[in-house]
Amino acid sequence: MLYKHLLGDALLLVGFTALAGSVACSAQQSKPQPLPYASIGAATYDGPNRGSSYDLKGPMIRIGLLAPLHGPEEPAGQAMVAAAKLALQDASRVSWPDGRELTLDTVDTSVPPWGALGDEIIRMVIQEKVVAIITSANAVSAHLSEQIGTKIGVPVLTMSSDPTTTEIHLPWIFRMGPSDKQQARLIAQKLYQEDGMHQVLLVSEMGQDGCAGATAFRRAAHRLGAPPPISFVVNPSQPDPDHLLGLIRADFPQALVLWTGPHEASQVIPLVRRAGNGAVIYLCQAAAQAGSGVAFRPSDAAFQPARPGDQASVVVSRQWGNRPELPFARRYGAEMGRQPTPVAAETYDAVTLIAQALRRAGPNRARLRDQLAAVQGFHGASGLISFDNQGNNRATLKLIILRLFKRPETKADARPVSDFEAFSSKKELLGRTE
Amino acid sequence: MRLRLLQSLRLATLLILAAASSLAAQGPALYTRWINYTPANGFPEGEVYCVTVDGNRVWAGTANGLALIENGRVKRVFTTADGLAGDAVMSVAVDKQTGDVWVGTFGGLSRYSGGRFKNYTNLSSGVANDLVYGVAVQGRYVWVATAAGVNRFDTYTGAWSIWNETNAPFNEPWCYAVSLSKKKVYVGVWGGGVLVYDLAGHYWKPYRDPDGSMETVLYRNQGLIHNIVSGIAYNHETHMFWASTYFGLSGFDGRNWHNYLTKDSGLASDFINAVQTHGNEVWACTQKGLSEFDYKTKIWVTYRPANWRALDAAKAVKDGRGEIIVTRPDGNKSKLETPTSPAHNYILNLAFQGKDIWVATAQGLSHGIIQSQQKGKINESSTNGR
The missing domain is CATH 3.40.50.2300 (Response regulator)
Known part of the structure; x- marks a missing residue:
């Protein structure tokens, strides 16, 4: 009883403090705030390589996927790979022009980030000529991809929520998940x-x-x-x-x-x-x-x-799109024995978005980027996806x-x-x- | 008909040069002649990431190897087949004492000496990472900006020093560029601002965006304009350093910051890939052209292809014409057209060769020349096209 009484007092005190805090907050907000000198604008891309001579050659169109495939994070990585493969299957139901095949080039991010991972991303981008990169929620892999993507010109779709990735307006990066x-x-x-x-x-x-x-x-x-x-x-x-x-x-x-x-x-x-x-x-x-x-x-x-x-x-x-009637959730559940996580659903959507953009743009990184930047109202497994002009998903x-x-x-x-x-x-x- | 066309062309060229001469009298001299190196004349395909001048030799780092240009011709293109550490070359520096060429690639660091490459990678040496964005030579030391910190390589002893988030005020380890003065080392860090190493005191001093926001700039000259720094350059004459970011240009004179955005300057774009400086000039390599800022007269000049907005369209006609936009301190702008232009509007880097400039663009290397008004020169520029 005494405890409850004390608790009541404590709650009252907290309530009072919170009230005082909110009043102080309101007072602060009512003060005129200086307008910022500038807002960082939209991420346009005025660079090159949209011409057909820059189309990627070869019988394979590769999508790079960075995911942890060993160690304690392995289940998360395997979930991403499974979701990406399902998306590939779906995207390949209609054959690709010139008999090409859409494939995944998967890189294990469990390796030391400052050694092998950078080399692996470079291998994907320069040797394997991936058309786009999908990164896991890990900030380091997202950052490395973002830097290389910006330098070389490769679209990056990331699950990372890190602010130094998500709050940056660069034309080559698109965020699937929330910051x-x-x-x-x-x-x-x-x-x-x-x-x-x-x-x-x-x-x-x-x-x-x-x-x-x-x-x-x-x-x-x-x-x-x-x-x-x-x-x-x-x-x-x-x-x-x-x-x-x-x-x-x-x-x-x-x-x-x-x-x-x-x-x-x-x-x-x-x-x-x-x-x-x-x-x-x-x-x-x-x-x-x-x-x-x-x-x-x-x-x-x-x-x-x-x-x-x-x-x-x-x-x-x-975001919510994880309903059983969705073919992806049902098939993922049948294959993996559990329902997809949000990141798995976003991975599925990332591959699907790339595939849809490829149908319109052809195997060209710059044109693919333009198509991704224009995505509006895409109904994905993870929910409704609309990229704003900074590459952020505006979905609620x-x-x-x-x-x-x-x-x-x-x-x-x-x-x-x-x-x-x-x-x-x-x-x-x-x-x-x- | 043809004669009339030629006469018109000649008249136009004369008018351009007269206008250029008039502008030059009040501001920076204008580069009205451009010679471009593209696959058409033996240059590698794709982006040119960097360029370095060593006397008559010009080294250009491209997406497909390291190109050497001598006497106006592509002499050789080095690739991994020749021993280069990686085909995507991000930076080049020449050791003036030994003549060695240091090459930063996306496969490690290479040293070209005596006609052979020796490579330094994360596995074979003390280099912090194989993603080498920047390299600079300072006497016996080679400074290397990598995706995992900064290295200093002692060419006498072979010892490697490394600075990263464990022993220096790096809040991000991604180093994009390095520039040197006699007393300091300036490092541009992606997400980490500018870090300056004092060679005598052996300490680092960070310079960061004081508002801490990646989405706004609170006050104009508040400090570094943004923490994502893409390039850094020290000016040995003015003793200022300049930092390019993907969101504007910053200069620091030791006491005050001087920031520039497109909204109130002649800067072609806030998306700047690199910055270079000498004398009173600051050159910003933007995605919408090459912008020169004359710090003394406060005049901006931007160079780019005249049809740059359509240049990347699939069926764009490249007519080779260029445009020069001059922005005066009062905001007034004037535009000139030139018969030749840089190879592309997407500019990645720049180097000086006397009064000439060499410009790394997304589709070739461009040699910019301040043209005289001699008749022979006029004809040459008119007929040379690109």
Whole structure:
């Protein structure tokens, strides 16, 4: 009783602080802001090589695919490859002009990024003459491809959410998925504003992807006047699960935000279950890839908004097109034994977009770029895709609530829940919020 | 009919030169004659990424090898078949003391010495990465800008030094270009701004976009205009360094920044592949032409093919004519047409050879010449076409 009383006071205090914060925020916003000297404009390309003499020769038209194919991220990479192959099959139902064949040139990004990976991308671009490159969610492979693509003139379609990739207006890069900033703002809005949460644990992985995502989330929280999240950085080479478990038990967070790869997510999620405090888990799109332990379900009909305090859920931000009636989701499910993740669906869409552009442009990188830049209203497996003049996908983002379960009222009520996957298969709700 | 056409052409040329002469009296001299090196005269196909002048020799790095031009002719094209580390050549530097040619490729670093190549790759040497974007020679040291940091190679001892995010203030390791002064090393970093290494003090100083935004420029001369730096050049006369970005041009005089965008200058495009500078001139290699900025008179001059907007269309007719856009400090613009032009509007780099310039374009190497008004020259330029 005393605890509840104190909790009530604490909540009131938090509410007051939040109110004061919002007033301060409004006051700040009402001050006239200087207009920027310039906005970075559209990414036009006034370069060469659209002429037919620059068409790629040979019986094969190759699409480069960068994906992790060994080590802990292998399931995510294999999911991308499987999705890309399905798209190739679909794109090749009608034969290609001159008896050509559309193929994949796959590069394993599990190799050291500063050695073999750069060489492999160069091999793809210069020797294999890939017509375009698709990169995984990994920022390093996206950056290397972006640089080489800009220098040599090769379209790059990336799953990376890194801001130094997604916020750059270069004419050769197109982003299939949401940026860190978009994801962070959506999660923060849901978490702080809609659900009124205030105690959040931010778990990010060591390295560029985790750092960029964590920064984006802290900024999103700050923007809403929310208290800064408690931060925990996972070192993949020296994981410290006991420390994280202790943190979850001690701080009793209402929500965890995971900005990690799928492997780290697969390690963190069971810890949250063990802690048993029913914290809501929000995953960025990269964390929810194959190998994370997160299972997507083929229906989005049973949406119920998460209510603060009485639910625990796993939520992933994404566009939504993962319905069972879509041939891709059905065929992917039959082949892989599970529903596609958002990144897998985006990979399928990336190959399909390239194939469609190739039908119009022919095997020419510059003309292919022009066709990709003009993509509007494409109904893909990952949702509606429209590229703006900066190569960003303008599709609306959604939060997918994968499963809900009871959150204990106090620390004392916390109980470990059963195995994550087993639990999720028994009791699952699925839905979305704008 | 034909006679009338020739007379018109001659009159037009004279008018151009008169106008050019008039402009030159008030601003920079104009390059009205261009000689282009393309596959038609033995030059490799595809983009020319870099060009370096060594006396009468001109080295051009292309998508398909390293070309050597001597006395106006393509003397030789080196490829991996000749021992070059990679066919896509991003940078070339000549050691003035030894005559060695250092070549940065997308397959590692090559040293051309005594008629042979010796290669330095990530596996065989201390070079940080095989994607070598920039190279510069400073006495016994060779500085190398790679996709994974900066190297310094000691040609006397064979020792490699490396700077990256682990031992220097790199927030990104992707180094695109390197330029040298006597006391400092300037490195352009993709996403990381400009890093300057003090040779005496052995420390790095970063210069970054102060607004931190990749989508806006908050104040005009706020600092470096954008963190994605595509090129860097130190001016030994003015002691300024200039950084090209894909979003504008920045110069730093040691105290103040001087930034330029197309919106309020004569810069042809904010998408700049490289920058070079000497004397009062700053040259921005943009995707819409080659822009020269005379820092003293504040006059901008842009060179490009006259039909540049249609140049890349599948059935474009390349008539070889060029256009010169002169933008005065008050914003007034004037346009001249010339019988010849750079090979393409997409400019990738530039080098100086006395008063001449050599320009790396997306479809060939171009030699720009300040033409005199002598009659013979006029006829030559009129009849030479490209």
